[in-house]
Amino acid sequence: MTGPFPFSAIVGQEDMKLAMVLTAIDPGIGGVLVFGDRGTGKSTAVRGLAALLPPIEAVAGCPVNSAHEGEIPDWAQVADRAVVEKPTPVIDLPLGATEDRVVGALDIEKALTRGEKAFEPGLLARANRGYLYIDEVNLLEDHLVDLLLDVAQSGQNVVEREGLSIRHAARFVLVGSGNPEEGELRPQLLDRFGLSVEVASPKDIDTRIAVIRRRDSYDRDPGGFLAEWRGEDMALRQRILDARAALPGVAAGDEVLRDCAALCVALGSDGLRGELTLLRAARALAAFDGADTVTRDQLRRVAPSALRHRLRRDPLDEAGSTTRVLRVVEEVLA
Structure with a gap:
């Protein structure tokens, strides 16, 4: 196999x-x-x-x-x-x-x-x-x-x-x-x-060793390696299916909507696509977590991936986009 x-x-x-x-x-x-x-x-x-x-x-x-x-x-x-x-x-x-x-x-x-x-x-x-x-x-x-x-x-x-x-x-x-x-x-x-x-490439030696070990195991015995990890993959698949079923019932209160808008205004993102994507991603994460309501914890976890590529360039700010998002998240959601 x-x-x-x-x-x-x-x-x-x-x-x-x-x-x-x-x-x-x-x-x-x-x-x-x-x-x-x-x-x-x-x-x-x-x-x-x-x-x-x-x-x-x-x-x-x-x-x-x-x-x-x-x-x-x-x-x-x-x-x-x-x-x-x-x-x-x-x-x-x-x-x-x-x-x-x-x-x-x-x-x-x-x-x-x-x-x-x-x-x-x-x-x-x-x-x-x-x-x-x-x-x-x-x-x-x-x-x-x-x-x-x-x-x-x-x-x-x-x-x-x-x-x-x-x-x-x-x-x-x-x-x-x-x-x-x-x-x-x-x-x-x-x-x-x-x-x-x-x-980025991992800097930790133990992490790099784990990558090498798993890849080597896969290359030497693909069938055995796939069988070993099939249970983990099927469990993750079931979590995805459960989250899909639960997604329509996940609520997002006015406080969450205000947080989404405040983050995007503070970051200066253009349009409203940032808020909408942030909300959808946070709702999907809540469903994946088995929660029925979006919280600030979910917003914090998805904000960098939802917003880092929507930032205007600031020639006076040498920080990377991820750092800028995390900084604003801490300020707005403190």
């Missing part, structure tokens, strides 16, 4: 793991941006999350993972319409991908052999109801950034070219990773990520 490295077996990087779990509980949070050094487990965590997530119910032959027959797009020729369980899709968007591969295009083979104008779905169709993962997201070409912004805003992919006029649902959680030394992310796309996380 082989598979990706177990999510639960990842050593450290608790902020990154928690952010990904919160988006699994509430995809409406808006995705996760992970910036940090090479070799810190960014892509390993994404692939481990894919194996951890509960399956989705979808029409077997539907190219966009429709939940039931009534949602199948008109253009899709679906022979098998039975509703089955499928693994939650996690689709990689490579940097060199063409626009046609991302959004879909005319099926050239059918056009040449049968004279039919048929649509060949792209990566966005496959990612619907799942995750779209972009490694080195800060190096993504500008025209693909613009395209992703449009789709993220509307939840639909629209293709109008070569005599085709196609649209289909494209709702996915965007997960991006990158090294900040290789370039900055465009502000418009940066703002679309609900949570952001900074990861």
Whole structure:
């Protein structure tokens, strides 16, 4: 038995793991941006999350993972319409991908052999109801950034070219990773990520030894290592399912709303997306904790990931974004 490295077996990087779990509980949070050094487990965590997530119910032959027959797009020729369980899709968007591969295009083979104008779905169709993962997201070409912004805003992919006029649902959680030394992310796309996380190589010798030991065990005996950690992964999966079920009943009082607004005003974040994301993330964390009400403790824990990438640059403040957020959190929530 082989598979990706177990999510639960990842050593450290608790902020990154928690952010990904919160988006699994509430995809409406808006995705996760992970910036940090090479070799810190960014892509390993994404692939481990894919194996951890509960399956989705979808029409077997539907190219966009429709939940039931009534949602199948008109253009899709679906022979098998039975509703089955499928693994939650996690689709990689490579940097060199063409626009046609991302959004879909005319099926050239059918056009040449049968004279039919048929649509060949792209990566966005496959990612619907799942995750779209972009490694080195800060190096993504500008025209693909613009395209992703449009789709993220509307939840639909629209293709109008070569005599085709196609649209289909494209709702996915965007997960991006990158090294900040290789370039900055465009502000418009940066703002679309609900949570952001900074990861770094562990400095503690014992932690590094634990990483080496687990990775070596996995490389030598993948099947045995997966079996050893399966119980931990399944327990985490059940916690995610329980949190999803409890999420609609988690309350957030006026005091929490005031705290969200006060934090964003103190930090000078633009718009209201910061408050809304902070509230959703705190509510998801409360559900994950088994609480029925959001508290300041949850706000404190999610504030850095929800707000650090929404700060205006301050040339007079040499502190990093995480330090600035933590400082304001302590001042506002003292």
